[in-house]
Amino acid sequence: MMKDTTIILTKLRELMQLVRVRDISCISAYIVPSDDAHQSEYQCQHDERRAFISGFDGSAGTAVITRNSALLWxxxxxxxxxxxxxxxxxxxMKDGLTTTPSLGVWLAQNLPRGSAVGVDPRxxxxxxxxxxxxxxxxxxCHLVPIENNLIDEIWGENQPPQTFNPIKTLKLEYAGxxxxxxxDLVREKMQEKKADALIVSALxxxxxxxxxxxxxxxxxxxxxxxMIITKDQLLAFxxxxxxxxxxxxxxxxxxxxxxVLPYSSIGLEISRIVSTKGRKIWISPTSSYYLTALIPKSQRLQEVTPICLxxxxxxxxxxxxxxNSHVRDGIALCQYFAWLENQLDHGEKIDEISGADKLESFRRTQDKYVGLSFPTxxxxxxxxxxxxxxPTSETKRNITLTDIYLCDSGAQYLDGTTDVTRTFHFGIPTEFQKEVYTRVLKGQLTFGSTIFPAKVKGQVLDTLARKALWDIGLDYSHGTGHGVGHFLNVHEGPIGVGIRHMPDDPGLQENMFISNVYS
Structure with missing residues (x-):
């Protein structure tokens, strides 16, 4: 459903005129990213600032508000x-198209010289x-850190509270x-890099x-x-x-x-550590500008953390x-698709939401089930x-014998995370639908059966999955595959398979898991 953003944009522009940072009397533009303070792909409701200001609630996007325009990349x-x-x-702004300028280029071309652009550095x-x-x-023009988040000021009492739910331990029978x-493994890597401390912000x-x-x-x-790791201390904030x-x-x-130290004390502790001259501090380039700026440039080691790999x-x-978790998850999926086909064959009306709910009910019966790994x-x-x-109550459609049905779903189990996409036609598909389905299948089979050297990057292998579609002038505007966490995030770096360059991709190695195939 479309949200009327007129009033909140007006309020934001009023706040932009009141910003006072150093010698800056106001800002000409304000950037609202998707991220939280940990640069998470998905956010809790408290951190959904870009969705609040724009009405767009996809997992990726950056909003820019100037005095006269509002844009979303x-x-x-x-x-x-x-x-x-x-x-x-x-x-x-359709990011990825050659005709779409980057956010920085657009601002540089459209703001008056000397303008200040604000953003929350966290x-x-x-x-x-x-x-x-x-x-x-x-x-x-200048990019300036605005530590008081302007969206939070507008949101006020209606902003959902920050979530601080109880933590649970993961037993060694699952962690391994x-x-x-x-x-020990991290300290070895730190010693190789001559790092005195490792700052970890990725959840x-x-x-x-x-x-x-x-x-x-x-x-x-x-x-x-x-988290901060040193040779002899393990600090959890x-x-x-x-x-x-x-x-x-x-x-x-x-x-x-x-x-254990208070969550809010991370900045003070980093400042204390760097006060000793000569200490080298390892921090990921994907960590926030706020944390990174606390470390003098001469003391920074900016590389992907050893924990990530x-x-x-x-x-x-x-x-x-x-x-084991995929076997149990596969049982739930087979139960659902068999149930769905039977319901449709008997003329029952099943919509997208009731179908997703039924699938979740089958998953709940499986051993070690914790919850979904993303909305179905x-x-x-x-x-x-x-x-x-x-699907929402406004957008939901019935699943029918005449339409293609795509179900992309996954679950969290104590012993693993799943992400499975299946496409069905419960009636008679068209010739074009059959051809495209077959070509996608060919791509997946070619990719999954290819033998390649260790550390080949996913961007190289991506062409194997797309070639059969390229042969007839077709393509898809998303990635081919991604890393999967172990009872963790369903999208896991630093690996991935897609057209876009992934700067931290070390290449595929033995015992990595991606959503297409186990390597």
């Missing part, structure tokens, strides 16, 4: 959704900050490796390393925390009331002592859990072309 997965959700105040990664800053500087062993990296899980973000078993009741025995089982290579216990994409007919479509 998003990629090909969300073109259709954005067109349906943005009201007349907004201009959709919600913007250092990697994104620097190129936009450089593009703005080329026209004598103790925290002590993981710490899935923290949950994996500590063998703990949470529920602060829907569908993602993570919890809000930061998390509100102590969230800690599991068995936290003490968890430390004993994992052969570590974890020092270690997490992506599954251990033997995790692999066994992945296999149950889409009939034209809705199937909306890449991350979520």
């Amino acid at each position: 998003t990629d090909g997965r969300y073109y259709q959704q954005a067109e349906k959700q943005l009201d007349s105040n907004w201009i959709l 919600l913007f990664s250092f990697r994104l900050w620097k190129p936009i800053e450089n593009e703005l500087n080329s026209s004598d 490796v103790t925290v002590a062993k993981k710490w 899935d990296e923290i949950a994996w390393f500590l063998n703990m899980r949470g529920s602060d973000i829907d569908f993602n078993p993570v919890f809000f925390a930061y 998390v509100d102590s009331e969230k800690l599991p009741t068995d936290f003490s025995s968890h430390q004993t089982e994992n052969e570590v002592q974890i020092k 270690l997490k992506s290579i599954k251990n033997d216990v995790e692999i066994k859990g992945f296999v 994409i149950s889409s009939s007919g034209p809705n199937g072309s909306i890449i991350h479509y979520h």
